[in-house]
Amino acid sequence: MFQSFNPIDSIKTPFIFLTGKGGVGKTSTACATAVALADSGKKVLLISTDPASNLQDVFGIELTNEPTSVQSVENLFASNLDPETSARVYRESVVGPYRGILPDSVVATMEEQLSGACTVEIAAFDEFSGLLTHTEILNQYDHVIFDTAPTGHTLRLLQLPTAWNGFLEESTHGASCLGPLSGLADKKDLYSKTVDVLSNASKTTLILVTRPDVSSLIEADRASGELKEIGIKNQLLIVNGLLQSYLEEDEISGAFYHRQRNALKEIPENLKQTVIYSLPFVSYSLTGVENLRYLFKQYSVPSSDMVHENDMIYLPRLSDLINDFSATGTKLIFTMGKGGVGKTSVASAIAVGLVEKGHRVHLTTTDPAAHLDYQFQSDQLNKNLTISSISPKEEVENYKADVIANAGKELDEEGLAYLEEDLNSPCTEEIAVFRAFADVVAKSEDEIVVIDTAPTGHTLLLLDAAQSYSKEIARSTGEVPESVKKLLPQIKNQEETSVVIVTLAEATPVLEASRLQEDLRRADIFPKWWVINQSLYATNTKDPVLSGKARSEQQWIQEVHEKLAGNCALIPWFDEEKIGYSKIKDYIN
Incomplete structure (x- = not known):
């Protein structure tokens, strides 16, 4: 379908960046690329800037921010920027001077403003900017590979002149991720040179990594467009995990194969203009140098590595989770997790399961209304189930308009440009959508509300701060509606509210879900259940490749079950998409 990716033929630039949503295989692709280039005689430095990096696990060596030689691969060095x-360190450099001068409550708010994803990303950018502009690096290595590239939003922030003129020291506008640039004025020239390197097609190649599924393709398309806007146009796309063939006698195998092919028919037009490569779906774990070398050789695991019945881990099913919520009288249920793990499907299944238990349920989601129409089709809904859909795009536009109306009139042209870009941050969507969620909950009485996707602990803490401190001092998120003020304490009440973390049995989704849980705990929210979704381990597939993959899931199922989750439910990978009310019930049968 697509030409196989071979970095020796495809990569000609000294700098290589990989980007894509969590779980698409960025790290394994970056590691295999680094090994292949080093094996070809090139001297290669591989750097991870991912907070959930498992680079050390892949190579089986301890890594620091200093390059370390990778055993058994001549010419390959790796480092793990944390x-x-x-x-x-950066947060303390900004906040430290104010300790003992400003009230403790204000200092605490400043710390939270600098605790979001934007700050982490800019701190990572700060780390590798020196590498991109350091002439000794270029002289020492033929290729420098970065596992995880900065987003277009971050790079646009760094390009705005307002970010460097003291605007942040004075601004009291209502932006959502305010503060990450407030201590970087002395880095303007360095960052400008870095962005120039990124946009130079003779120096940098951007590799977009995706899975052959709709949500991953949409995310790759968004990232591609954002980065093209700021001049990073030397891009290529890798469709990772493409099943090469299937067993006709195995229903799981055939369904898996055809679902991937159907998703690829929906590749966005922008991505079709990009050179597209593929990498195969592999059954073995992409750890260890030899396995990484196999990736570009289309290697398949031997059938002897399949999962055997006597090795199986048996966990509760989704019906056990639903029984728990039904018995304990939970009134508000959030499903949370990274994109692509199946939050909407799980939320829909929980709602249907509770209705079947005799409860009145309202299901609301941030997916477009057409998706819920598709999910439930024309089935006759149970009279106890009502559904609403919140449009993130509309809510964000409304929120931006409110903030700009309140704060924008006091800003000059440059200040307004910064405010508008700051409002493109991930937290803005979380806050805007959460306001809409709060309205839904406020209007609901005598029913259980199931909400697909809640804001992170960081965003909840920002909203808490907005209630506690004045906007002028705390640089808060703007006026907080009464419905939000009432919902925040309700979320922390474990007798009324439960958070369900949804993940896949793979390294990156589990590591990111673990970070999400820690983030929530900072806000005094303690998830009661985890759900491991779409598990091949829980199926009886006989396909040798899929069975090998099922085996590799085992360690992550154990990690969640034994170390991370208080309670854990396992959902098998189904051989058909569950569409319609009656089919959704299959999740709980």
Whole structure:
């Protein structure tokens, strides 16, 4: 379908960046690319800037921010930049001078403003900017590969002149992720040179990594467009995890194959203009140098590595989770997790399961209304189930308009440009959508409300701060509606509210879900259940490739079950998409 990716033929630039949503295989692709280039005689430095990096696990060596030689691969060096540590150091450099001068409550709010994803990303950018502009690096290595590229939003922020003129020291506008640039004025020239390197097609190649599924393709398309806007146009796309063939006698195998092919028919037009490569769906774990070398050789795992019945881990099913919520009288249920793990499907299944238990349920989601129409089709809904859909795009536009109306009139042209870009941050959508969620909950009485996707702990803490401190001092998120003020304490009440974390049995989704849980705990929210979704481990597939993949899921199922989750439910990968009320019930049968 697409030509196989071979970095020796495809990569000609010294700098290589990989980007894509969590779980698409950025790290394994970056590692295999680094090994292949080093094996070809090139001297390669591989750097991870991912907070959930498992680079050390892939190579089986301890890594720091200093390049370390990778055993058994001549010419390959690796380092692990820890943006979380960098963010803590950076945060203290900004906040430290105010300790003992400003009230403790204000200092605490400043710390939270600098605790979001934007700060971590900019701290990572700060780390590798020196590498991109350091002539000794260029002289020492033929290729420098970065696992995880900055987003277009971050790079646009860094390009805005307002970010460097003291605007942040004075602004009291209502933006959502305010503060990450407030201590970087002395880095303007360095960052300008870095962005120039990124946009130079003779120096940098951007690799967009996606899975052959609709949500991953949409995210790749968004990232591609954002980065093209700021001049990073030397892009290529890798469709990772493409099943090459299937067993006709195996229903799981056939459904898996055809679902991937159907998703690829929906590739966005922008991505069709990009050179597209593919990498195969592999059954073995992409750890260890030899396995990484196999990736570009279309290697399949032997059938002897399949999952055997006597090795199986048996976990509760989704019906057990639903029984728990029904018995304990939970009134508000959030499903949370990274994109592509199946939050909407799980939320829909929980809602249907509770209705079947005799409860009145309202299901609301941030997916477009057409998706819920598709999910439930024309089935006759149970009279106890009502559904609403919140449009993130509309809510964000409304929120932006409110903030700009309140704060924008006091700003000059440059200040307004910064405010508008700051409002493109991820937290803005979370806050805007949460306001809409709060309205839904406020109007609901005598029913259970199931909400697909809640804001992170960081955003909830920002909203808390907005209630506690004045906007002028705390640089808060703007006026907080009464419905939000009432909902925040309700979320922390474990007798009324439960958070369900949804993940896949893979390294990156589990690591990111773990970070999400820690984020929530900072806001005094403690998820009661985890759901491992779409598990091949829980199926009886006989396909040798899929069975090998099922085996590789085992360690992550154990990680969640034994270390991360208080309660854990396992949902098998189904051989058909569950469409319509009656089919959704299959999740709980």
